[in-house]
Amino acid sequence: MNTPFLKNKSFLYILLFIVMIAIPLITNRYWTDVASTAMFYILLALGLNIIVGYAGLLDLGYSAFFAVGSYTTGILTTQFGVSFWISIFLGAIFATVLGVLIGIPTLRLRSDYLAIVTLGFGEIIRLIANNSKFTGGASGIYGIPKPKIGSFVFQSNVLLYYLMFIFVLLAIFVIWRLGNSRVGRAWKYIREDEDAAEAMGVNGLYYKLLAYGLGAMFGGLAGSLFAVKMSAIAPESFGFMQSAMILLAVVLGGIGRISGVILGAVLVILLPEAMRSFSDWRIFLFGVLLVLTMIFRPNGLWPSKKETEEMDDPEPLKGGSKSVVS
Amino acid sequence: MSLVEVDEIELRFGGLVAVGDVSFQIEEKNVVGLIGPNGAGKTSMFNMITGFYKPTKGKIIFSGTNIVGKKPSKITQLGMARTFQNIRLFPSLTVRENVMSGMHSKTSQGIWGAVLRTAKQQKEEKEILEIANDCLSFVGIKKYAGRLAKNLPYGIQRRVEIARALATKPKLLLLDEPAAGLNLSERKELIDLILRIKEHFQLTVLLIEHDVGLVSEVADKIVVLDYGRKIAEGLPNEVLANPRVIEAYIGKDDD
Amino acid sequence: MDIFLQQVINALVVGTFYGLIALGYSMVYGIIRLLNFAHGDLFMLGAFAGFSVLSLFTGQVGFIGIGLALIVSVLVVGLIGLGVERIAYRPLIKKKSPKLNLLITAVGVSLAIEYAVMLSYGPSFRVYPIQLPNTGFHIGDVKITYIQLGIILFTILIMIFLQLFIHKSIYGKAMRSIAIDDTATSLMGIPVHRFIGLTFFMGSGLAAVAGVMDGIYYGQINFLMGFLFGLKAFTAAVIGGIGSVNGAMLGGLVLGIVETLGTVYVGGEWKDVFAFGILILFLVLKPTGLLGEAVNERV
Numbered sequence: 028m029n030t031p032f033l034k035n036k037s038f039l040y041i042l043l044f045i046v047m048i049a050i051p052l053i054t055n056r057y058w059t060d061v062a063s064t065a066m067f068y069i070l071l072a073l074g075l076n077i078i079v080g081y082a083g084l085l086d087l088g089y090s091a092f093f094a095v096g097s098y099t100t101g102i103l104t105t106q107f108g109v110s111f112w113i114s115i116f117l118g119a120i121f122a123t124v125l126g127v128l129i130g131i132p133t134l135r136l137r138s139d140y141l142a143i144v145t146l147g148f149g150e151i152i153r154l155i156a157n158n159s160k161f162t163g164g165a166s167g168i169y170g171i172p173k174p175k176i177g178s179f180v181f182q183s184n185v186l187l188y189y190l191m192f193i194f195v196l197l198a199i200f201v202i203w204r205l206g207n208s209r210v211g212r213a214w215k216y217i218r219e220d221e222d223a224a225e226a227m228g229v230n231g232l233y234y235k236l237l238a239y240g241l242g243a244m245f246g247g248l249a250g251s252l253f254a255v256k257m258s259a260i261a262p263e264s265f266g267f268m269q270s271a272m273i274l275l276a277v278v279l280g281g282i283g284r285i286s287g288v289i290l291g292a293v294l295v296i297l298l299p300e301a302m303r304s305f306s307d308w309r310i311f312l313f314g315v316l317l318v319l320t321m322i323f324r325p326n327g328l329w330p331s332k333k334e335t336e337e338m339d340d341p342e343p344l345k346g347g348s349k350s351v352v353s
Numbered sequence: 354m355s356l357v358e359v360d361e362i363e364l365r366f367g368g369l370v371a372v373g374d375v376s377f378q379i380e381e382k383n384v385v386g387l388i389g390p391n392g393a394g395k396t397s398m399f400n401m402i403t404g405f406y407k408p409t410k411g412k413i414i415f416s417g418t419n420i421v422g423k424k425p426s427k428i429t430q431l432g433m434a435r436t437f438q439n440i441r442l443f444p445s446l447t448v449r450e451n452v453m454s455g456m457h458s459k460t461s462q463g464i465w466g467a468v469l470r471t472a473k474q475q476k477e478e479k480e481i482l483e484i485a486n487d488c489l490s491f492v493g494i495k496k497y498a499g500r501l502a503k504n505l506p507y508g509i510q511r512r513v514e515i516a517r518a519l520a521t522k523p524k525l526l527l528l529d530e531p532a533a534g535l536n537l538s539e540r541k542e543l544i545d546l547i548l549r550i551k552e553h554f555q556l557t558v559l560l561i562e563h564d565v566g567l568v569s570e571v572a573d574k575i576v577v578l579d580y581g582r583k584i585a586e587g588l589p590n591e592v593l594a595n596p597r598v599i600e601a602y603i604g605k606d607d608d
Numbered sequence: 609m610d611i612f613l614q615q616v617i618n619a620l621v622v623g624t625f626y627g628l629i630a631l632g633y634s635m636v637y638g639i640i641r642l643l644n645f646a647h648g649d650l651f652m653l654g655a656f657a658g659f660s661v662l663s664l665f666t667g668q669v670g671f672i673g674i675g676l677a678l679i680v681s682v683l684v685v686g687l688i689g690l691g692v693e694r695i696a697y698r699p700l701i702k703k704k705s706p707k708l709n710l711l712i713t714a715v716g717v718s719l720a721i722e723y724a725v726m727l728s729y730g731p732s733f734r735v736y737p738i739q740l741p742n743t744g745f746h747i748g749d750v751k752i753t754y755i756q757l758g759i760i761l762f763t764i765l766i767m768i769f770l771q772l773f774i775h776k777s778i779y780g781k782a783m784r785s786i787a788i789d790d791t792a793t794s795l796m797g798i799p800v801h802r803f804i805g806l807t808f809f810m811g812s813g814l815a816a817v818a819g820v821m822d823g824i825y826y827g828q829i830n831f832l833m834g835f836l837f838g839l840k841a842f843t844a845a846v847i848g849g850i851g852s853v854n855g856a857m858l859g860g861l862v863l864g865i866v867e868t869l870g871t872v873y874v875g876g877e878w879k880d881v882f883a884f885g886i887l888i889l890f891l892v893l894k895p896t897g898l899l900g901e902a903v904n905e906r907v
Contacts, residue, residue: 208467228458317716335499
């Protein structure tokens with residue numbers, strides 16, 4: 028390791044980790060809340076990144092899975108007295124099942140059709156939440172209890188922040204390992220060229236479904252956490268704008284890369300804070316930002332990986348070891 | 354023994370017959386050339402064998418199984434690998450990642466293996482890397498392994514595609530116009546490479562080519578298509594002397 | 609029965625709006641295979657452009673006012689549509705960016721247009737500055753207002769013009785040939801980009817017409833009106849068969865009728881669920897739509 032200490036990546040990550048732990052201890056309640064919201068968006072963006080960034084499927088209705096997680100926890104904890112831990116588990120399962128159910132008929136479609144169908148689906152879920160009795164209609168569900176382990180209650184914002192932080196770390200771990208595996212590579216092959224992937228023996232439909240289901244699962248998890256954090260949920264939180272914001276988070280920092288996605292999610296939360304004096308401009312600027320990113324930095328703000336030149340074989344055209352012969 | 358039997362295959366697009374009633378066989382460990390003028394149905398034939406098009410009639414038997422109606426990924430898993438006429442690499446992935454895709458169908462790790470990094474998964478990952486590196490070495494492009502596929506010159510991209518196909522450890526390798534767009538020295542290297550592949554891996558090769566000269570240099574047998582029909586089949590020098598073939602090429606083709 | 613027929617008449621009017629917007633989706637998709645996500649917002653812009661023109665009149669607004677509103681709206685929105693293509697889409701198409709990037713750009717354009725209008729006209733509903741008499745005539749017990757009749761007749765006129773333009777004019781022929789093969793068309797010496805621009809202009813103009821008529825018919829407009837309407841117009845385009853001009857109008861009418869009947873028999877709050885349900889069903893079961901042709905994608 029001849030990298031200078033300060034440029035060493037793992038050092039940076041450790042530093043970031045310490046900062047994230049310290050935030051609620053050294054800042055006030057307001058900034059702890061901002062940091063908590065950032066945690067949601069990181070979790071959501073990591074999940075959507077599996078679908079959009081890894082598998083290259085544009086999902087414009089991701090908030091539907093977020094909603095399923097939220098409502099599962101909201102309804103089960105308030106009306107049936109189910110513990111949060113069971114509800115978050117079920118929320119994730121319901122979201123996954125929904126993802127697979129939507130995916131089976133629609134993932135065969137062309138990519139642009141898929142975008143519109145998922146958008147329509149997101150709206151359907153929001154309308155169902157808005158029009159049904161069991162979801163509390165337009166006013167939603169309130170009085171969602173905080174999670175607890177035994178008699179220990181995650182009452183304060185600081186504790187909830189740490190709870191979310193743990194989930195985010197877990198998600199990063201799982202998604203990072205998935206991304207750097209045979210499954211993750213299959214997703215990227217499909218994203219790059221589905222026909223070629225298929226020709227290499229990658230079952231396109233299966234891996235797209237897998238991406239969709241897993242992405243939905245993380246959406247569901249984030250939704251459950253959202254419900255207990257806010258203690259009240261309503262259909263407005265799950266509209267198209269929510270899906271668009273998560274998409275922006277995925278795109279802005281660096282689509283398909285975990286560090287980029289985290290950066291994007293943090294930016295999506297911090298930018299409005301930085302320009303609160305003209306908050307009306309927020310969404311307009313986000314739209315412009317989406318366009319500019321795609322035109323000038325389609326791989327996001329996070330710097331791209333460097334290409335490497337490797338040593339050639341001493342005798343390039345005569346080589347080939349026996350291990351290739353099956 | 355024949356590895357592939359194409360049996361009275363027909364492909365229609367609406368009323369248009371792209372390929373009609375074509376039968377031929379590919380014998381094991383042979384290089385078979387499929388030639389014909391533009392629009393003769395070569396690529397359609399190719400896409401049917403690899404599962405990208407579904408023939409409207411007929412059978413394709415690949416090492417004992419009828420593969421008509423099977424998905425391309427399934428057919429690849431049975432031991433077929435292809436390249437594309439207009440190079441279809443994974444553009445923003447590295448050359449090594451591109452070639453690793455070939456090992457997909459020979460490995461099996463899923464979500465749990467990936468997340469838990471089981472011993473079996475680690476072993477598979479190591480194997481995937483090894484084979485990918487070997488294939489890169491074999492086609493002589495190891496030094497490009499860390500480069501993004503889209504940033505490489507055309508001739509190198511062609512080789513990446515061949516390495517990627519080899520990494521699936523196929524019984525049958527299908528090359529779709531591999532010489533298209535290559536210059537003279539690259540073309541010569543390609544002929545050399547095809548012969549080396551056949552020799553080294555004991556592979557069967559189906560070669561679609563516009564370049565009749567190239568085919569006659571490497572093929573053990575040539576099948577000629579014209580207007581979707583088979584007009585000749587046999588040894589290269591026989592076929593190229595066949596008046597119908599000459600007419601198809603010189604009489605009608607103008608490029 | 610009379611209630612049913614009355615609903616069908618109302619449905620036809622909504623259907624023509626869907627149809628006019630669907631035309632733009634279809635034309636743009638037909639020529640560059642891009643789903644212009646922001647198209648619904650051009651419809652909204654059309655309504656607001658008309659709003660601004662009509663606001664200039666004091667007292668009674670006559671046919672001249674409406675005519676002027678339509679013309680200005682078509683020109684302004686047409687040019688904006690052209691600008692969107694030039695600024696947002698063309699750089700990506702030129703770079704041969706992945707489709708995903710184009711779609712994301714389109715989402716960004718949509719958000720930018722919506723909130724630019726919100727910043728200029730405010731977030732609340734605006735009352736359309738025109739009062740047309742609600743008179744009409746009866747056929748049996750079914751009432752047709754003159755506004756409804758006017759909208760339907762005007763739409764028929766537009767459709768006839770479009771048919772002539774696409775099938776008889778040299779411009780229409782060029783557009784169709786670009787749709788089939790843009791490289792070959794450009795080799796024939798046809799300025800492909802200019803025709804893509806023309807298509808955007810026309811599609812946007814049609815949406816603007818729908819926007820003005822919508823404002824007059826319903827009497828109020830809002831910066832988010834294009835989102836849902838655009839989505840439904842896309843549904844209409846899919847029902848009719850994307851890429852087909854007649855299909856777009858047919859799809860609009862079918863969607864209008866199905867949706868209106870759904871409202872009557874199932875309940876208004878489920879109206880949108882109904883529309884999206886149809887969209888998903890069509891895409892899954894008959895993605896080529898009623899009048900569309902199957903597109904073979906080359907491997």
